[in-house]
Amino acid sequence: MKPILVIADDLTGAAEIGGVALRYGLSAQIVHSVTEPITTDILIVNTNSRSMKIDRALSHLASVLPSQSIVDWSWIYLKFDSALRGHMREEIPFYKTAFCAQQVFFCPVNPKMGRLIRNGVYVVQGVPIAETDFKHDPEFPVRESDILQIMGPENWALQTEPKLIPDDRFFLIPAVAEGETLDRWADCLPKNALFAGAAAFFEALLRNRLEHGELLDSRIDAVQGQQLYICGSKHESSLRRLRELAPEEIVYWQKAGGEWHVAQELEQALRKKERVVFAVATDTDSEARVIRKSMATSIAMLNEQYALQELVIEGGATARAVLKALQIDALRPIQEKGAGVITCAVPDTEIYVTLKPGSYPWTKELWAF
Numbered sequence: 001m002k003p004i005l006v007i008a009d010d011l012t013g014a015a016e017i018g019g020v021a022l023r024y025g026l027s028a029q030i031v032h033s034v035t036e037p038i039t040t041d042i043l044i045v046n047t048n049s050r051s052m053k054i055d056r057a058l059s060h061l062a063s064v065l066p067s068q069s070i071v072d073w074s075w076i077y078l079k080f081d082s083a084l085r086g087h088m089r090e091e092i093p094f095y096k097t098a099f100c101a102q103q104v105f106f107c108p109v110n111p112k113m114g115r116l117i118r119n120g121v122y123v124v125q126g127v128p129i130a131e132t133d134f135k136h137d138p139e140f141p142v143r144e145s146d147i148l149q150i151m152g153p154e155n156w157a158l159q160t161e162p163k164l165i166p167d168d169r170f171f172l173i174p175a176v177a178e179g180e181t182l183d184r185w186a187d188c189l190p191k192n193a194l195f196a197g198a199a200a201f202f203e204a205l206l207r208n209r210l211e212h213g214e215l216l217d218s219r220i221d222a223v224q225g226q227q228l229y230i231c232g233s234k235h236e237s238s239l240r241r242l243r244e245l246a247p248e249e250i251v252y253w254q255k256a257g258g259e260w261h262v263a264q265e266l267e268q269a270l271r272k273k274e275r276v277v278f279a280v281a282t283d284t285d286s287e288a289r290v291i292r293k294s295m296a297t298s299i300a301m302l303n304e305q306y307a308l309q310e311l312v313i314e315g316g317a318t319a320r321a322v323l324k325a326l327q328i329d330a331l332r333p334i335q336e337k338g339a340g341v342i343t344c345a346v347p348d349t350e351i352y353v354t355l356k357p358g359s360y361p362w363t364k365e366l367w368a369f
Helices: 011-023 054-064 088-098 147-151 181-188 199-209 236-243 259-270 288-305 316-325
Strands: 004-008 028-031 042-046 076-079 104-107 115-118 121-124 156-159 171-174 194-197 227-231 250-253 275-280 310-314 330-338 341-345 352-356
Touching: 004 011, 011 028, 011 042, 011 076, 011 199, 011 316, 011 330, 011 341, 011 352, 054 088, 076 088, 076 199, 088 104, 088 147, 088 171, 088 194, 104 181, 121 147, 147 156, 147 171, 181 199, 194 199, 227 288, 227 316, 236 275, 250 259, 250 288, 259 275, 259 288, 275 288, 288 316, 310 316, 316 352, 330 352
Parallel strands: 004 042, 004 076, 028 042, 076 194, 104 171, 104 194, 156 171, 227 275, 227 310, 250 275, 310 352
Antiparallel strands: 028 330, 115 121, 330 341, 341 352
């Protein structure tokens, strides 16, 4: 069987796909460009384009994408955020042209988290997404709930019935209002199309295309060892959790320029505690990109003098910045700790990295304080 190609716009999304692969007994590797022979069932390319401005993102995609067309892969999936953050509107047409695809089906829903399309409106737990906390996202505030208005009604069409797919529409959005209908869609879609959306749509397509389709238990015991949590989120739920920690369990990022001092604080904390959190101070007004780069620099400095064992990183852009600073170019998913929460081994090192999407809740097992 030819390998499956997945292109993700951030690192936690890439890891989430790796978790799906584990559930079905498939091998996967996360890379940042296609430069080596493919040795896994699923190749997951993290473009990190969500953290870029759109002009730079498109030029970056052109430099990291493989030159093959759709026929060179079993199928191709474009992984985007189920909270509709990112450059989906601009990137999907780019991919359609790049891979010479006839049609694209975009399905961002996540039924388990109540993210669905009802009467053309994208809802989160029954509330239009533009009326939820996602309207306050610092980089991609969601200001519209009508899915066609979000994607562009001039190009996209909402498709309500999977068995009546028109041949003359090139950009289609399955109107999935309940999780049970995802499998019906996966059974009816053309094999040579380009698919895009969240992990739930990918899993439905994978389940439909696998001969055995057997679901495995990938939620095995956690990696044992010291853990450094890196939390770049300033959402209220995250802040509330941080306030419950003891002072010796947390080190705050205050401003750029103090990276070495922060690295020393982290080292001191890790020598005293098994689990330490590195988080953003609540009173900072620095830009997200500045915060990510500075935090990542501190982690790289820390790693030069202290043997890191496991990093638990919240948010794809934060994770990519940290891995770049540590010169980590590839990850191999090995454990699923929860929905979308994946532990990866770093090839040729003894470091493990657990990735959690910023919009997903912490579980009691993962937030072990």
